[in-house]
Amino acid sequence: MANQNQNQNQNQNQKKNKEDFSLKATTPNISAGRAISGDWLPTAFDLVEKMQFLFVRVVKAKDLPEKSESQPCNPFVEVNVGSFTGTTRCMEKTTTPEWNQVFAFAKERIQVLVLEIVVKNKGENGDPNDNGDLDEFVGRAAFTIGDVPMRVPPDSPLAPQWYKLENQNGVKLQGELMVSVWMGTQADEAFSEAWHSDASEASGVLGNLALRSRSIKCSTSPSWNEDLMFVVAEPFDDCLFVSIEQGNNFKHESLAICAVPLKNVEQRIDATPPASVWYNLHKPKEKEGEEQEVNFSSKLNMRISLDGGYHVLDEATHYTSDVRPSSKYLCNPSIGVLELGILNAVGLSPMSKENRTNAFCVAKYGPKWVRTRTIVDSLSPKWNEQYTWEVFDPCTVITIVVFDNGNLHGGNKNAGGKKCEGPVDRRIGKVRIRLSTLESDRIYTHSYPLINLHTQGAKKMGEIQLAVRFSCPSLLNVLQTYAQPLLPRMHYLSPLSIFQLxxxxxxxxxxxxLRFKRAEPPLSKEVVEYMLDMGVNVWSMRRARAQFFRIASLLNVLVSVAKQFREIHAWKNSITTVVSYFMFLIVIFCPQIVLPSTFSFLLLAGIWGYRTRPRCPSHMDMRLSQADTASVEELEEEFDSFPSKFSGENLKRRYDRLRGVAGRVLEVMADLATQGERVQSLLSWRDPRATALFVxxxxxxxxxxYLVPFRILVFIWVTYMLRPPRFRFDIPxxxxxxxxxxxxKSDGLL
Known part of the structure; x- marks a missing residue:
């Protein structure tokens, strides 16, 4: 009886976990207008819920009082709505300041009836962001919030007006303030540039990339014949420095150097070999400030080119969001529009000791990254922000990640046991959506579980509600991409090795x-690496077990066939055995019906599977990822740094080498499982357009x-496969x- 109760409790716990990590359909209050018009412009903010904001634009002031020449006027403005205060920048030594700043206050958080705009004079040691006694009151303007007009685009913007400043008792003072106040939504043009009362955004070289050729024996005319590849970003303002050195890896000295400006380098878009050029070498400076010796007789022969025919992957191959070549001349026109509405999140876990969570979202598709505003001190933040991307290939993935802003309230100096130089933005959860699994012009509104995997196991950190729509004006253009190579042509004409990739x-x-570290507000290194899945190719026992079970699930088909054959051979069911024997005789004496019967079966299976086709996007699968069964020791190994942090040099060297080799084996396992699952997906309607084409x-x-004899088909197939190389194509x-x-199923892996 005790065992039975224990089993029931386990079943209930498993059912509860399944419900916690499941994808849920939602019905948000969105307008859901047309996706695109004839000029490819999307309907603004039709995938998010409308939020009302009180907008205040502080333009400028005039005739402000000035005490004396020794005490000039340093005005700034405070916009007060209850406990929320927005402050403009301070304009020094002027009585006619111009700010032109916008403030937005969420209407649902407004609990007062009066909006107060106060002009203050910063004291000698005052701070405009500090409500101290050093700031002198100059005047104010008050507005009744209930009388503020409502403005909805495409209405024209509200024109600012001059308002006379007054004191606390309502007496008119010297000076006037130009402001405009209105009620609007996030569709307002001023929303993106406004300071938000419920949000906060904290402010906050590329190192030299070096590659070394192999060493050769001492010679006056050495020859290497090696290909060294670098990634460079436009504009090409840098120089390529080439140094010839002698010595070993531990001690070496430079014999000659050469600097090649990238602007003078040949740019190519095909497999045509670049020209071979002799470059003059210079003797390196021995001391700082010494001029370089020009008369140096040595030269270096190199082929240097900027190859725009390749696509440089900066993310995991299975989750790529862009497969276009680097050169814009080789890019095909867009085939559609992807629209993402980031609505809200619920049930977020507290990320600090004060039970605070300052959540923001980062979404990446192709080269375009977007970031929402940070909602401070909220476990149920509401963003309601909408973004749009052009789509060039439907077989791509968009990634959305929720982070906790570590730059607020002192940040988190030590996250996950790692010592960091500054605050760390901690991950909350990730969502990946493959565009090919979305039906055209359909709006998907679901609540996605946010799962965070750490050394103690997998934990649900909350849920995020998204609205997604993939729209394409021409279905034919989308279907044509399925017959094209996935990567640009150069990857097949002159393929790169796995080490080069x-x-x-x-x-x-x-x-x-580096690019996002210089952005405003910046994105930390941890955010970029997590978005790009930089640790996906490192050995992990959990991921290895997940890939193994993916392969095992594919082999279950062969196991089932072998089991069925054993049952037929053993005459376990006489009727089945007799029917199977007569089917074998039909195949022997009428081989021409084998292929029609096979394709007929696949046709019927595809039509029958249309009833049970998936109706929602894929999401993170706990069981598929083996995250629910991973031990603490396995997770500590997975989150261990590379190289390992364990002591013992010999043990460390062997351990890191094992992890590196095992990571390669893991990639092979993943590729094998992916190929088999792609065959399965032909009839699964996971990609509705591809399955329709296959049917x-x-x-x-x-x-x-049925019409062509089987022998003729075999003859054509064998002749085609054995055709001479000169009649074959360079691309797949x-x-x-x-x-x-x-x-x-790789889309559902953590």
Whole structure:
């Protein structure tokens, strides 16, 4: 009886966990207008709930009082709505300041009836952001919030007006203030530039990328014949420095150097070899400030080119969001529009000791990254922000991640046991959506679980509500992409090795990290690395077990066939055995019906599977990721730094080498599982357009294989496969391109 109760409790816990991590359909209050018009412009903010804001634009002031020449007027403005206060920048030594700043106050948080705009004079040691006694009151203007007009685009913006300043008793004073006050929504043009009362955004070289050729024996005319590849970003203002050195890896000295400006480098978009050029070498400076010696007879022969025919991956291959070549001349026109509405999050876990969570979202698709405002001190933040991307390939993935802003309230100096130089933005959860799994012009509104995996296990950190729509004006343009190569043509004409791809990806990630570190507000290195899945190719026992079970689930089909054959052989069911024997005789004496029967079965299976096709996007699967069964020791190994932090040099060297090799094995396992799952997805309607194409192909194949004799088909196939190399194509065939674009279960892995 005790065992039975224990089993029931386990079943209930499993059911509860399944419900906690499941994807839930939602019905938000959105207008859901048309996605695109004839000029590709989306309907503004139709995928998010409308939020009303009190907008205050402080333009300028005039005739402000000035005490004396020794005490000039340093005015700034405070906009007060109850406990919320917005402050303009301080304008020094002027009585006619111009601010032109906008403040937005969420209406749902307004609990007062009066808006007060106060002009103050900063004292000698005063701070405009500090409500101290050093700031002198100059005057104010008050507005009744109930009388503020409502403005909804495309209404014209409200014109600012001059208001006479008054004291606390309502007596008119010297000086006037130009402001405009109105009620609006996030569709207002001023929303993006406004200071928000419920949000906060904290402020806050690329290192030299070096590659070394192999060493050769001492010679007056050395020859290397090696390819070294770097990632460079436009504009090409930097120089490539080449140094010839002698010595070993521990001690070496430079013999000659050469600097090549990238602006003078040949740019190519095809496989044509670049020109070989002799470059003059210079003797390096021995002391700081010494001029370089020009008369140096040595030269270096190099082929240098900026290759725009490749696509530089800065993210995991299975989750790529852009496959276009680097050169804009080779890019095809867009095929559609992706719209994302980030509505809100509920049930977020507190991320600090004060039970605070300052959440913001980062979304990435292609080269465009977007970041929402930070909602401070809220476990149920509401963003209601909408973003739009152009889509060039439907077989791509958009990534949305929720972070806790570590730059507020002192930040978090030590997150996850790692010593950091500054505050850390801690991850809350990630969502990935593959565009090919979305039906055209349909709005998907779901609540996605936010799962955070750390050394103590997987934990649900809350849920985020998203609205997604993929719109394409021409279905034919979308279907044509399924027959095209996934990567640009140069990847097949002159393929790169896996080591080159990894090296280029690390370089691209470093450049991306630097770019967003200089942004305002900046994105930390931890945010960029988590968005790009930089640790996905490092060994992990949990991920290895997940890939193994993916392969095992594919082999279950073969196991089932073998089991069925054993049952037929053993005459476990006489009727089944007799029917199977007669089917075998039909195949032997009538082989021409094998292919029509096979394609007919696939056709019927595809049509039958349309009833049970997936109706919602894929999401993180706990069981598929083996996150619910991973031990603490395995997770500590997964989150261990690379190289390892464990002591013992020999143990550390062997351990890191094992992890590096195991990471390669893990990639092979993942690729094998992905290929098998792509075959399964042909009839799963996971990608509705691809399955529809395959079903149409099956229907045509039924007719062709029925009318054309089997021997003729085999003859054509063998002749085509054994055709001379001169009649073959440099790029993959259409069936291979089609299969590579099929979705796999990798989208649901943590």
């Amino acid at each position: 990894d090296n280029l990806r690390n370089q691209a990630a470093a450049i991306t990290t 149409i192909f099956c229907s045509v194949a039924v007719i062709v294989t 065939a259409v069936p291979q391109n089609f299969l590579r674009r099929m979705p796999a």
